[in-house]
Amino acid sequence: MRVSLSTVSIFNGLDEIALNDILSQIIFQRKSFSEGALVVSQGEECNRLMILIEGKVKGEMSSPTGKSLKIEDMEAPSVLASAFLFGQNNTFPVNILAETEVKFIVIPKTELLKLFQISDRILQNFLSMISSRAQFLSEKLRFHSFKALKAKLSFYLMNESRQREMFKLRHSQNELSELFAVARPSVGRAFMQLQEDGIIDVRYKQVHILNRSSLALACNE
Amino acid sequence: MRVSLSTVSIFNGLDEIALNDILSQIIFQRKSFSEGALVVSQGEECNRLMILIEGKVKGEMSSPTGKSLKIEDMEAPSVLASAFLFGQNNTFPVNILAETEVKFIVIPKTELLKLFQISDRILQNFLSMISSRAQFLSEKLRFHSFKALKAKLSFYLMNESRQREMFKLRHSQNELSELFAVARPSVGRAFMQLQEDGIIDVRYKQVHILNRSSLALACNE
DNA sequence: AAAAAGTTGTCACATTTGTTACATTTGAAA
DNA sequence: TTTCAAATGTAACAAATGTGACAACTTTTT
Structure with a gap:
């Protein structure tokens, strides 16, 4: 059920071999959570890229009344937190909850910067992802309007x-x-x-x- | 009333001299609009970076009923469209209206990519801006929730x-x-x-x- | 098959918001 | 100052949504 890393959008256009080579040059972690776990909580500092390689999560904003507004469902392969990594106030705007058993690859911001230097393609992929993300948020906003x-x-x-x-x-x-x-x-x-x-x-x-x-x-x- | 380009966020940390040198290497346009003009309309393709160097604009989403939801006010110096340039569906999500006489510097996407290669600092600034933008949109979303x-x-x-x-x-x-x-x-x-x-x-x-x-x-x- | 859990259809009523309207007040222009 | 356009306070009524509840129906589990 685990997906191949080359299917993750940030690694688009890289084959397994190139990817393994690139990844050997940086430090990253693997992390697992069980169903129902709170993977990330709203307000937490966003200082690492989280790549979902197995399972499903959902993102929701807890509105002040305690009620929550579901923002989206995501399933592997997908990349979390991309759009918030480099901002002024780099905190997660949502809670992320595991809907199944989930597995992540976690890449610290500093290591991600290394990746950008190693591979131009990764940088371009990242720019594209982050833009799509902003588009997504705009669409949500229009929807609520x-x-x-x-x-x-x-x-x-x-x-x-x-x-x-x-x-x-x-x-x-x-x-x-x-x-x-x-x-x-x-x-x-x-x-x-x-x-x-x-x-x-x-x-x-x-x-x-x-x-x-x-x-x-x-x-x- | 026109602002110095070095005060624009994407050129943060660059002095006038370095900036002039860098800008001489790319092609860009200047554009003006009079008060009340529709600078950009929702749905238009977003393929250039627009730097507001004089005047004020507002961004609003036209909701389907024809009513509009004001998203934000911006005044010089600021950068428009940053977050939507590299996405899959790179269209403007808002109408942008001139609230005063306004002047822009317009940099095509291809030239912006050149800037990234010339100056690492500009790339970093851009990443930071785009992230802040996503944060801003998230905040808006929470607000509407x-x-x-x-x-x-x-x-x-x-x-x-x-x-x-x-x-x-x-x-x-x-x-x-x-x-x-x-x-x-x-x-x-x-x-x-x-x-x-x-x-x-x-x-x-x-x-x-x-x-x-x-x-x-x-x-x- | 039976039981349990979750989902849907539906109701009555409270609350909030939209709509339209008009008088009053303010701030800017003449 | 006077005049006038814009903003505000406010009201009555219409419409939409929230709340809480419960029965009927589906789906899942046992």
Whole structure:
């Protein structure tokens, strides 16, 4: 189940052999956490790159009320903390929780700088990752600026369906309520409204998109 | 009113002479816009670094309803678009509007890459900027996850006051309503509530913080 | 197959926020 | 100073969302 390191985005374009050579030149750690563990807590100093090579984690922001806003799910292979490593206030903005057994490779910031000098390709990969990250955060921000819940849900359904007319929801209404930062019954109501509008047909996790163009319009309300 | 280039964050630590030498090695443009102009529109390809050297701009996301969510104000010297240059989907996530006459230096992506090779310092500055940018976006995101408007306003007041007991608001309620993504009368109500709670005293733009610790608590509701 | 746990549909009611409107106050311009 | 545009205080009502609850249904576990 563990992934090959060459599939990790920061090592894009490097083959196993080159990669082994490069990695032999720096110091790094391996770390494991068991299911449910708090891998990183919000506010903790961000001074090392964490590469998830096995398992799944989720990132969530604990809002001040104690409730949490789920930011994203990640599964191996992926790179955590990339965008926060070099900032002024380099702290993690989220809690990261292990959803399964997870394994990481941990590269200290100083060693990462060495990597940049060794391989131009790694630097370019890193720049690309960090930019995508900022794009991701902007998208999240736009998403939360969608005021109406119906619009949020419509947008979500547009993305989840990917052209298909029928599909199964990956998330429960409870999870959606965390993603959208609303109460659970509100999610149910929003589904109901889209159904009453004749835009979708939904029964438990099974969704049938009846009118995709109306769904697109519903994103704009 | 135009600022010296050495005060721009991406050129931190370089003196005028070194900077002139470096800049002579690359190709870049100067661009001006008049007040009110749309400097960059959301969705436009982001393939050049824009350095604001004179004037003020604001960035806002047009939400699908046509309403806009103000993201930030920027004034010279500052660097735009840094975080989106190298991503997969390198488009601007915001509209950028000139609030005064503005002047820019525009450096194409390819030339920026040259700069990185010429000066390690510029690369490091760039990494730092882009990380701070991601932090900024995360903070925005957390802010919008503050559900209650009273909490948003409290948080805003905590930041704006900076230790002081009395201060003048920099933004009108109308502007605040854009920042918070709510309706204007709601902002007024939130002020009123904080006043009724005995936490602040507010009369038009003049704010008096009566109980800072309660204000801090109010952020968590 | 049966039991347990989790998910969903749904309700009534409280609370918050949006909308529209208008009078008042302030600050800037004439 | 006077005038005027903008900002603010405030109200009534509409709409959306939160809360708590419970039954019905699914899925997973035993």
